[in-house]
Amino acid sequence: xxxxxxxxxxxxxxxxxxxxxxxxxxxxxxxxxxxxxxxxxxxxxxxxxxxxxxxxxxxxxxxxxxxxxxxxxxxxxxxxxxxxxxxxxxxxxxxxxxxxxxxxxxxxxxxxxxxxxxxxxxxxxxxxxxxxxxxxxxxxxxxxxxxxxxxxxxxxxxxxxxxxxxxxxxxxxxxxxxxxxxxxxxxxxxxxxxxxxxxxxxxxxxxxxxxxxxxxxxxxxxxxxxxxxxxxxxxxxxxxxxxxxxxxxxxxxxxxxxxxxxxxxxxxxxxxxxxxxxxxxxxxxxxxxxxxxxxxxxxxxxxxxxxxxxxxxxxxxxxxxxxxxxxxxxxxxxxxxxxxxxxxxxxxxxxxxxxxxxxxxxxxxxxxxxxxxxxxxxxxxxxxxxxxxxxxxxxxxxxxxxxxxxxxxxxxxxxxxxxxxxxxxxxxxxxxxxxxxxxxxxxxxxxxxxxxxxxxxxxxxxxxxxxxxxxxxxxxxxxxxxxxxxxxxxxxxxxxxxxxxxxxxxxxxxxxxxxxxxxxxxxxxxxxxxxxxxxxxxxxxxxxxxxxxxxxxxxxxxxxxxxxxxxxxxxxxxxxxxxxxxxxxxxxxxxxxxxxxxxxxxxxxxxxxxxxxxxxxxxxxxxxxxxxxxxxxxxxxxxxxxxxxxxxxxxxxxxxxxxxxxxxxxxxxxxxxxxxxxxxxxxxxxxxxxxxxxxxxxxxxxxxxxxxxxxxxxxxxxxxxxxxxxxxxxxxxxxxxxxxxxxxxxxxxxxxxxxxxxxxxxxxxxxxx
Amino acid sequence: xxxxxxxxxxxxxxxxxxxxxxxxxxxxxxxxxxxxxxxxxxxxxxxxxxxxxxxxxx
Numbered sequence: 161x162x163x164x165x166x167x168x169x170x171x172x173x174x175x176x177x178x179x180x181x182x183x184x185x186x187x188x189x190x191x192x193x194x195x196x197x198x199x200x201x202x203x204x205x206x207x208x209x210x211x212x213x214x215x216x217x218x219x220x221x222x223x224x225x226x227x228x229x230x231x232x233x234x235x236x237x238x239x240x241x242x243x244x245x246x247x248x249x250x251x252x253x254x255x256x257x258x259x260x261x262x263x264x265x266x267x268x269x270x271x272x273x274x275x276x277x278x279x280x281x282x283x284x285x286x287x288x289x290x291x292x293x294x295x296x297x298x299x300x301x302x303x304x305x306x307x308x309x310x311x312x313x314x315x316x317x318x319x320x321x322x323x324x325x326x327x328x329x330x331x332x333x334x335x336x337x338x339x340x341x342x343x344x345x346x347x348x349x350x351x352x353x354x355x356x357x358x359x360x361x362x363x364x365x366x367x368x369x370x371x372x373x374x375x376x377x378x379x380x381x382x383x384x385x386x387x388x389x390x391x392x393x394x395x396x397x398x399x400x401x402x403x404x405x406x407x408x409x410x411x412x413x414x415x416x417x418x419x420x421x422x423x424x425x426x427x428x429x430x431x432x433x434x435x436x437x438x439x440x441x442x443x444x445x446x447x448x449x450x451x452x453x454x455x456x457x458x459x460x461x462x463x464x465x466x467x468x469x470x471x472x473x474x475x476x477x478x479x480x481x482x483x484x485x486x487x488x489x490x491x492x493x494x495x496x497x498x499x500x501x502x503x504x505x506x507x508x509x510x511x512x513x514x515x516x517x518x519x520x521x522x523x524x525x526x527x528x529x530x531x532x533x534x535x536x537x538x539x540x541x542x543x544x545x546x547x548x549x550x551x552x553x554x555x556x557x558x559x560x561x562x563x564x565x566x567x568x569x570x571x572x573x574x575x576x577x578x579x580x581x582x583x584x585x586x587x588x589x590x591x592x593x594x595x596x597x598x599x600x601x602x603x604x605x606x607x608x609x610x611x612x613x614x615x616x617x618x619x620x621x622x623x624x625x626x627x628x629x630x631x632x633x634x635x636x637x638x639x640x641x642x643x644x645x646x647x648x649x650x651x652x653x654x655x656x657x658x659x660x661x662x663x664x665x666x667x668x669x670x671x672x673x674x675x676x677x678x679x680x681x682x683x684x685x686x687x688x689x690x691x692x693x694x695x696x697x698x699x700x701x702x703x704x705x706x707x708x709x710x711x712x713x714x715x716x717x718x719x720x721x722x723x724x725x726x727x728x729x730x731x732x733x734x735x736x737x738x739x740x741x742x743x744x745x746x747x748x749x750x751x752x753x754x755x756x757x758x759x760x761x762x763x764x765x766x767x768x769x770x771x772x773x774x775x776x777x778x779x780x781x782x783x784x785x786x787x788x789x790x791x792x793x794x795x796x797x798x799x800x801x802x803x804x805x806x807x808x809x810x811x812x813x814x815x816x817x818x819x820x821x822x823x824x825x826x827x828x829x830x831x832x833x834x835x836x837x838x839x840x841x842x843x844x845x846x847x848x849x850x851x852x853x854x855x856x857x858x859x860x861x862x863x864x865x866x867x868x869x870x871x872x873x874x875x876x877x878x879x880x881x882x883x884x885x886x887x888x889x890x891x892x893x894x895x896x897x898x899x900x901x902x903x904x905x906x907x908x909x910x911x912x913x914x915x916x917x918x919x920x921x922x923x924x925x926x927x928x929x
Numbered sequence: 930x931x932x933x934x935x936x937x938x939x940x941x942x943x944x945x946x947x948x949x950x951x952x953x954x955x956x957x958x959x960x961x962x963x964x965x966x967x968x969x970x971x972x973x974x975x976x977x978x979x980x981x982x983x984x985x986x987x
Contacts, residue, residue, distance in 0.1 A: 190968065191968035191969065191971040191972055192972070194965060194968060194969060194972075195972045212965065213961060213962045213965060214962055214964045214965030214968060215961075215962045215963055215964040215965055216962070261955060261960075264955055264960065265952060265955065268948060268951045268952060268955070269948065272944050272945070272947065272948040275944065276940065276941060276944045279940055280937075296933070299933075303937060303941075307941070
């Protein structure tokens with residue numbers, strides 16, 4: 161059956177018969193890679209331009225339409241040695257890119273103005289204590305106004321807009337006092353300059369904007385980086401479906417291009433690409449990633465199947481159902497809606513600080529004015545002093561205190577393979593006191609592992625090499641152990657039964673018990689609930705090879721470390737009790753519940769919440785998505801289903817569980833530093849406000865205090881980096897190139913198994929390979 | 930103090946030139962791929978081979 165790949169969804173057509181596509185590329189790590197990819201693609205006929213963005217690990221390519229197809233480009237990349245997958249550019253990403261550039265432009269303008277105004281301000285400060293004439297001083301003030309007024313109007317836009325939005329919604333954020341402070345400082349300075357006064361605050365206003373824009377830009381850039389990276393990972397999973405068109409021909413299309421009503425063919429061992437109803441075929445599907453159940457479910461014509469489950473022995477023709485028509489997904493969506501609505505979003509630390517800060521400072525300013533009037537000062541002096549209070553307390557340090565820590569913590573987590581989905585997750589994750597784990601794919605590895613303990617290595621190798629010729633999901637687990645990567649010549653797969661081949665002149669069979677001629681009553685069968693067995697027969701010898709879910713390699717020490725930190729651990733699983741008990745007991749978790757539906761998982765979490773527990777939910781299945789949304793904070797392994805990933809606060813990469821522990825440690829540290837920073841800001845104000853109230857705050861003092869406190873909180877934020885991955889538990893993923901190479905054969909072997917872990921294209925790649 | 934008449938505009942002009950340079954660099958996409966730019970300088974395939982041999986032997 162001829163098979164074509166349809167990538168048209170990803171191609172943007174230009175006017176003059178050109179086409180453009182963007183691809184996420186995996187495994188790019190050095191200068192050589194850039195050259196290899198760009199030069200390799202440039203040699204293809206019709207390619208106009210290929211440019212790899214190394215920072216984003218994305219390749220953008222233009223070619224003359226018709227001379228070469230998109231699939232040829234992907235194939236060429238694969239031939240050069242890079243796994244790549246095109247993705248449809250999202251509008252949100254283009255918006256982010258524009259927003260980032262805009263912030264950078266604002267930052268540049270503010271920086272330019274701050275530097276040049278300082279040139280004039282320092283002259284005025286030194287002139288005021290020496291022999292500067294008032295004419296020169298006025299000239300310098302007017303020049304400052306000339307620079308700062310347009311610069312502040314332009315560079316302050318991010319704050320003015322945000323403040324306006326908050327005020328319109330009758331809310332208060334940090335940008336409101338910032339906007340008030342900057343506007344008053346500028347207005348006062350203009351008035352004072354007009355009246356030939358000795359002091360003006362132009363430099364303070366623009367310096368404040370510059371510092372705040374630095375924080376704002378870094379925050380945004382960090383967020384964008386993690387978002388781009390998560391986008392690459394999702395795209396590199398490269399999920400394809402085999403769509404049957406009207407004539408019955410088979411077309412390979414990306415899963416995202418499937419529409420309700422399409423008919424897709426799901427071969428044995430492939431992942432079901434979308435929710436749907438079986439039109440034809442009989443098989444058993446492994447729904448581990450959907451429900452947590454590890455035993456395959458038998459399905460027949462008319463049965464519903466869910467995206468993400470893995471097809472077992474038989475080929476299925478599935479009719480894609482309209483979104484929300486599947487019963488389980490429907491239920492999950494409904495619960496999600498409820499969970500999100502019920503979630504009382506905790507007020508962020510920064511907003512809480514803003515709510516306290518603004519009234520206190522504005523009252524202090526008012527009291528200052530009244531105090532000076534009572535003391536007999538002129539109205540002018542009273543108002544000038546009151547505004548000086550506002551300027552000097554302008555929340556430079558407070559507004560930087562939290563974003564600075566967030567940026568450093570997000571970067572620290574990113575380097576350890578933990579991708580934050582949203583910024584305030586740091587605060588919420590730091591507050592948790594209970595960790596709820598899902599079992600399948602979370603405590604255990606997403607892929608089953610062969611348990612060949614005590615078997616002859618030669619026999620296992622033979623079976624594994626034979627398994628290379630099979631598409632069955634269990635065989636894929638076995639095939640990963642094969643040292644010799646080329647399949648036996650002449651190996652034949654009988655769908656639904658097994659594979660056979662001639663090895664050393666004797667027939668070898670691998671597959672079901674019956675296929676290998678083993679009677680179901682033979683010893684060693686069915687005494688183990690948690691394992692599925694593959695039978696192997698070669699010559700006269702037979703063997704049963706158990707394939708089971710295995711714990712993540714560091715699950716036991718990580719769980720022990722979590723307990724040692726005083727956290728309560730609970731396992732909530734959708735799997736059978738027989739499968740959950742050994743896992744929970746092996747880890748020493750006494751509080752475990754099995755056979756739960758998504759609704760029951762939420763109920764369990766709600767119950768914990770009603771006891772004032774703050775729950776961190778760690779889960780990967782579709783059935784976990786509502787629980788993730790309902791919990792105080794949530795984490796998902798990168799192998800989780802799309803819907804689940806979308807509702808997790810953070811994703812972690814790799815085979816290890818250590819990122820859970822590390823995330824908790826980093827976020828706790830980060831929250832402690834946020835509080836410290838706020839305290840530092842309060843201490844600063846405790847000194848600065850009395851000085852300003854006494855009318856002694858000169859622009860020089862304001863400038864020194866403002867930059868001093870900003871630098872102090874920023875340096876303090878860097879101390880998040882002190883938290884290093886726990887060496888005794890092994891580094892939390894940091895999947896370098898070696899680990900990536902190790903994963904690659906597995907990925908190549910079973911490209912459609914959802915568990916294939918896309919590589920974490922590490923940040924700090926060591927040298928050329 | 931007459932020196933200010935040309936020193937101050939000169940200082941501002943220098944600053945504005947820097948700002949304009951930055952904005953131009955931003956607009957022409959030079960901040961799109963900072964890590965890549967650092968690496969792209971390493972391959973020397975733009976140097977002709979004979980030239981390279983001469984350098985190595987010299």
